[in-house]
Amino acid sequence: MKRLFAAAAAIAVATATAAPAPAQDYARYSDEAVTQELARIADTRMIAMVPMRDGVELATNIYRPKGAEGPLPTILWKTPYNELSYNVRTSRRALEAIKRGYAFVVQNERGRYYSEGDYQILGYPQTDGYDTLSWIAAQSWSNGRIGTLGCSSSAEWQLALAAQNHPAHAAMVPMAAGAGIGKVGPFREQGNWYTGGVPRTLFFVWLYGVDNPLRAQLPGDLDPDIRARIARYNDLAATKPSVNWTRQIRHLPVDEMLSDLGEPPATFEELIARGPADPAWREGGLYHDDMGWGVPALWVNSWYDVSIGPNMALFNHAREAGTDAEASANQYAIVGPNTHCAFAGLGPDFVSGDRDLGDASFDVDAQVFAFFDRWLKGERDAYPATTPAVRFYTMGANRWQSAEQWPPADATSVRMYLRSGGNANSLYGDGALSVEAPPAAEAPDRYTYDPMNPVQTIGGGDCCNGGLVTAGAFDQRPIEARRDVLVYTSAPLAEPLEVTGFVNAVLRVSSDARDTDFAVKLVDVAPDGTAYILGDTILRARYRNGYERPEMMEAGEVYTIAPTPITTSNTFQPGHRIRVEVTSSNFPKFVRNLNTGGANESETGHVVAHNTLHHSAAQPSYIDLPVVPRR
Structure with a gap:
């Protein structure tokens, strides 16, 4: 049925x-x-x-x-x-x-x-x-x-x-x-408007279709039988002009995305003006x-x-x-x-x-x-x-x-460190994911984030976005080939490893920009190389110490970034590898950070950010996996 x-x-x-x-x-x-x-x-x-x-x-x-x-x-x-x-x-x-x-x-x-x-x-x-x-x-x-x-x-x-x-x-x-x-x-997240202080674009598209401040209405004193009769042939539904959202979602400033289409001010303008x-x-x-x-x-x-x-x-x-x-x-x-x-x-x-x-x-x-x-x-x-x-x-x-509870009572945290020789850029780099902590000194990984050339969203969890993103377990290799994506991959597993619960990442980062975003992704890599996304998260750096007190970054300073958890249940089978991606954009799922440190959603100018991920003994970057024993 x-x-x-x-x-x-x-x-x-x-x-x-x-x-x-x-x-x-x-x-x-x-x-x-x-x-x-x-x-x-x-x-x-x-x-x-x-x-x-x-x-x-x-x-x-x-x-x-x-x-x-x-x-x-x-x-x-x-x-x-x-x-x-x-x-x-x-x-x-x-x-x-x-x-x-x-x-x-x-x-x-x-x-x-x-x-x-x-x-x-x-x-x-x-x-x-x-x-x-x-x-x-x-x-x-x-x-x-x-x-x-x-x-x-x-x-x-x-x-x-x-x-x-x-x-x-x-x-x-x-x-x-x-x-x-x-x-x-x-x-x-304030109703999915934000993740980690970064606005999600799905509601921009959704509100265009749903919010209608100029809607037609029937007289309030209309006879109930007449009202029901009218409903047989007029549902009062507005049909708005179609929109090329692939192009429109790039519009700057963000807070004029719908008014640029001729829409009157309504719910979108009210919400995009709010901080988290x-x-x-x-x-x-x-x-x-x-x-x-x-x-x-x-x-x-x-x-x-x-x-x-x-x-x-x-x-x-x-x-x-x-x-x-x-x-x-x-x-x-x-x-x-x-x-x-x-x-x-x-x-x-x-x-x-x-x-x-x-x-x-x-x-x-x-x-x-x-x-x-x-x-x-x-x-x-x-x-x-x-x-x-x-x-x-x-x-x-x-x-x-x-x-009987979430996560399961027998889930234990297993920490895996992000490691490299200083060249974790792309899936062709030397990024590794290891249970062994890094040594006293280990070369950091660097990449350039240009808001005008953001990393594309492929799959993951999403909805209701006018076709901008198709949700699901899609192969991430097309974006892992980019040098502005850091890729850390474990050795092939000898035994099955079940990860069920909240997955937490902690990153040590620095940037020459006053503000930027850090996006994290968890991936299951099959023996043939197919990289299935399990989940993702993101954090705007200015909110690293809380949403009530945003703080800009200073060049040369190292900061701790702890995005909200990824939530999943997946068994990494023998021969599979665990992968973590780190970058600074996931677009069009999330609004691009223009890196200026200003009022991001009302700006049109941008700054190219040069970002660094640190992973030494004193400044480790890692992910904590809720591992459930084999049943």
Whole structure:
């Protein structure tokens, strides 16, 4: 059965068949058959306007099983996307929920399509989310137990809502929810806007498509039946001009990237003007780890997503928050080898990028509904207490594993040092990765970083960027051939080595520029030389001592750079080698540092930086790997 919760791009509508598929196999239904089946088994109310505390009303579709006896548990899917106006994808989700005895409610966020008000990313979860739960719980058809569900933007708003601990919020399934996190543990990404203080470009593209301050709206006092009727032939969706993002993403200054396209000032200009420590990040819908936690959750994530590190850190935080003992005791995580929201593809012969990862089959839908059956219907055996806290796919070994904590309790840190004879430039240099510490003196490695010729992003974790980057386990050799990429590679392994958890890098660096970036990548090198990316991270040097107090670099001084962790699970098989790359750009995934030390996102001028990586005994550079014993 096709997975219900795949990303929109992964959902294809099947063509009509001569005979209908079995009732539960809705993926094989034609659009017409879906509509007919929904009419047969569901009572549907389209574009109901649900009032919020300030009088703004949000457009909401309500699907209930026909002939249901007694109040129903409810699944709420809240979205900024065009999913209410007779969208067949929504109909398929509703059918899946109704077949299992749930009411299904889908609501557009404030300021989107038929919902009133002004749009804000995450849709006011502490108010609009809370008020929607209260409204559902008060309906005669509701049993007062609601589960929130969604992937990406339909998941992110759930996080701040969980801190509110609404009495009807019985369970949640946030899938790929990292953009809802402001700060958690070592990660301070402010909703994926930053990594290590470096802006990510994905939201520039995403906001162009989603943010629409000049949107068309219907009159607020329109008759409800007329409003629902209009929704049959006018979804209020704007179609913006297409953009060549490969060219546009290079536009300088960065903060004029969208206005250069003729867009009016809106959310992009507001956010790009904020630094990573700006107090304004606390005023929106982001979750911060001092907010508490109040809801049992099933976290569904993936290794090649945009924010797997913050997601796993928040899973740990929710288990330890202690503000609601039952909630903290019932946090579960599933992590697959797929990309953003593409859980539909977890099957046999799974391929990520250039890498064959074997049989990754996992029925995500079954786990989601089992979890809801436990918490919304009270069926304790549906999702027993013996369910492992974490189930994760280990690449390389190509198998699902489980643990009771993240990282697994038996993971131990193994330090590997970045070494060379002073010529680690490119994969043809002499860079080595070794468990042996460097001697008292070892020649450093030097490279030149030109912002006008940045190192290209190839694969890794990303999403939603207009085709600028294709996420996944792609071969890194095309960029490892560059002399502005330092490459450190271990000897071939004699035995399998499993790395599962948070991977931390520490670099000793210097530069003749006042500010520059340092990017790190972890790679699995196959015996034939194919270099599969596992994950990457980056840090803007000015933030090496914290985001609240940026400090410029002085020529000749050596500084310690510790980017946020890379998060993965991979077994390096015998004959494979472990590789670490270090450079100063990863573009277009991350905004280029222009190296001036100024207000980077509002500048057009640049400086070429001459950067140095040190690795002597007194100034070692290294990576700490969470190694799990063979099982």
